[in-house]
Amino acid sequence: MNNLPTLANIDVTVLKGVGSKLAQVLAKLDIHSVQDLLFHLPLRYLDRTRITAISQLRTNTSVVVQGAVLKTNIVFGKRRSLAVTIEDNSGTTCLRFYHFNASQKNSFEEGRQVRCYGDPRLGSSGLEFYHPEYEFVDSGKTELSEQALTPVYPLTDGLSQSRIRSLTEQAVNLLKDYSPSELLPAEVQQMFGMDTLASALAYLHFPPPEASVEQILAGQHPAQQRLAFEELLAHYLVRQQLREQFQQEHAALIKVHQDKKAALLSTLPFSLTGAQQRVCDEIQRDLSKGVPMLRMVQGDVGSGKTLVAAIAALNVAFSGYQVAIVAPTEILAEQHLNNFKQWLEPLGLRICWLVGKLTAAKRRDALKTIADGEAEIIVGTHALFQEDVDFAKLGLAIIDEQHRFGVDQRLSLRKKSRLGEVPHQLVMTATPIPRTLAMTAYSELDYSVIDELPPGRKPIQTALVSQSRRAHVIERIRVACEKGTQAYWVCPLVEDSETLSAANAEQTWEQLKVALSGFNIAMVHGRLKAAEKEMVMASFKKGESQLLVATTVIEVGVDVPNATLMIIENPERLGLAQLHQLRGRVGRGSEASHCVLLYGDKLSQHAKQRLQVLRESNDGFVIAEKDLEIRGPGELLGTRQTGDMQYRLADAQQHANLIPEVHRIGEHLCVDKELSDKLIQRWIGYNKNYAQV
Incomplete structure (x- = not known):
């Protein structure tokens, strides 16, 4: 048996200067061994060359x-x-x-x-x-003291850049005597022209003076590609293990209740689109297999995801099980409550809801109703994840705007069934995610797309207007409100900032109250308490206010069919996908709708070209692809939630070309459990427990 030490089992305390106190600090970054330190890669580089x-x-x-x-x-x-x-x-x-x-x-x-x-x-x-x-410096002096790029590492309290660079230098020196295991197939090693994994690690921690600065800063050096491939592969494998874990468990066998579906559709003034029907069929095939469904449904704003979810819920409920519908905000939960009541109560299904604002007595009643199985459809917010929520017979969890929830939150609903069966999961998003990004971030999920809007939907007309025409835009709002329709005015910031020249909601609200006296103008932003926000939004939805001045908190879920005009101030500050989401708050009724992008006078040519994409397209997937090109994946996925894994080096945009090959190799490696576990331990390590939820 080979008992020689390896980098993976050489404790980080062997390094000079690492005592028990610093070891505890490093442990916060999941650095326990010398190998962990070597795979704690630079976030970026300082170019002082x-x-x-x-x-x-x-x-x-x-x-x-x-x-x-x-x-x-x-x-x-x-x-x-x-x-x-x-x-x-x-x-x-x-x-x-x-x-x-x-x-x-x-x-x-x-x-x-x-x-x-x-x-x-x-x-x-x-x-x-x-x-x-x-x-x-002296005039004309151009020589610089630094000869190579300087790495910048992720830090935690008690750790400085100079300290971690010093420790990493010691760890790189150990590579001369201890090489990390080569876990990739030989064919992959040859793809990047790097002799060894050790040479790739040493190169990235301390790029030599002759290194191509442009190549490294762009993430395209062969050493970066070699390590990004391995990291993407580790993430693919851990998600496939999660998927395999689900496939080995039992879930409810759900039958199609065609008569109930027909009864629901007969009450609607429209028919399902071809895309909606296709996705309904894909969901039903999953539900009939007896193993837990894990499916993501993407659909642009207004594509009819909620109706598809209602049909799935209908079949589950009439098969004798409960359905939980989770939304990120109370107003969106209430919107779902109203839709599901309208569609499913006439069929005899009972619906209740559980949100944070319920009184103690109403919450107790709701918990009893859920636990006793007196309601088949339960609509709520994060409140449904809480430990005291006990379902009688949970068969399906529907998570709306799933990127607002972490992996651990979604999967916590697995524990909510008393039957020894794992609930099916359907996650939905109105944020179109490019296929490349979906393949990396959500590879454990099956993937359905509603890529067709219902007939008769009028495309939203989008115009780029300079701030110099602000008075004209305000007059346009007056005309719209006098006609009885409503409008939004969106500002990127809540209050003034010295560092950004963006408009702020509070100032704009005060100005518009003067300019549009006679109309009720409401305001909502992220600094209001949740109850205040809900109250303002509910009032606007009822038509009690004609204009809503808001920050981007209105991005998700508010459905006000009477709103036909959207003003977005300083749109150059926002991503295209976010602008498209905001624009989707109008155009939800029968009236023609318009979105005005009120840009600053100093708009660059690049920013104009970017906003032109939005003007020329109403297709969220086209816009999302452009946004991925321009801004990268972080903005599209939203803030990383607890339980979601973050990449150390790989970037879904920079390394998109690697993903098809990662999946091909990954499919072969899945069968080798020992090798898969080594790759996962190396790159994800102590965070792997998210998969054990």
Whole structure:
């Protein structure tokens, strides 16, 4: 038996400077062994090897710029700031300081050469540097002290970049004597031209001076590709294990109740679209297998996902089981409650709901109704995940806007059945997710798409309008409200910000109350308490207010058929997919609807081209693909929730070309449990317990 030490079982305390206290700090990052440290890869790199022309600045990229001081101003706003404008041969940028003194201000003499390092961000004058590191240099001096890219690592309290770089340097030195196991097939190793896994790790922790800066910053170096492939493979394998775990469990056998479905459809003023019927059939095939369904249904705004879910619920309920419908907000839950009551109560099904705002007495009654099986359909929010919620016979859980919930939350409903059977799961989203992203983020789920809108739906007309025509836009709202329809005005921020020139909801609300006196204008934003938000939204839905000034909290789920006009201020601050979601709040009735993108006067050509995508397309999938190209996957998936696994190196956008091959290799490796477990342990390790929910 081979008892030689390996990187995986050499404790991190062998490294110089790591005592029990630092070991506890490292454990917060799931670093327990030297191998864990080596696979704790840089988030990004600092490029201090060259000076970047000001005209080439991009957001989210750390750079060094050098230029002459053009002017210095003290700006008086909500917060006083020192603004230093510098210029090189290609353009100008601003260095902004909120904490400064007279001596510092005076040091920025006009014409003096200053070199600064930092991350440019959008500000009131364009791209600006906030509190950058800087030094004054001799005119014409261009040599830099750094010869290689500097890695930046994920940190936790008690750990600095210099400390983790020092520890990683020791770990890389150990690679000379201990090589990590090569777990990929030889054919994959050859794809990237990297001799060994050890050489790829050493290269990425400390890129040599001759490394291609452009290639590494773009995530396209063979060492990055080699490790990204392995990480994507580990995530694929753990999700397949989760899927296999589900497939080995028992679930309710659900029959089709064609007569009940026909009775429901006969009450509707429209027929199912072909896409809705196809997805209904796919769901029913899953429900009839006796193993737990795990299916995601994607559908653009207005495609009819809720009706598809109701038909699935109908078949489950008439097969003798309960159905839980979980929504991320109380107002969306209430919307589902009303729809399901309208559609299913006439068929004899009983419906109850459970949300946070219920009184203690009503909550007790709801819990008893659920536990005794007196209701077949239970609609609610996160409240349904709580431990004291006990279902008599849960057969199906429907999760709406599933990206608002973590993996562990969705899977916690597995424990809610008393029958020894695992409930089926149907998760829905109105955020179209590009297929590439879905294949990586949700590969344990089967995948259905409702890619057809009901006939007669009028496409929303979208216009790009400059802030200089703001008065014209306000007049347009007046005309719409006088006709008896309603409107939204969306602002990206709640209150003023020195760092962004975006509009704020509170100020806009005050201005519009004056400009549109005589109309009831409501306001809702994320800083209101949940009960206040619900009250404002409910009032708008009832038509008690004509205009709703809001932040992006209205993005999901509010259905107000009488709303026909949407104004989105500073749309350049938002992603295309989010703008499409917001736009989908109108166009839900029979009237023609319009969306006005009220952009700032300093809109760049790039931003105009981006917004043009929205103007030219009402297809959420086309828009989502463009958004993935432009902004990357994080924005599309929303904030990562507890239980969701994050990538260390892989990026669904940068490494999309690897995904088909990852799936091909993964299908072969699934049968090798020992090898799969080693890959999963290496990349996901102590977070794998999410799959045991």
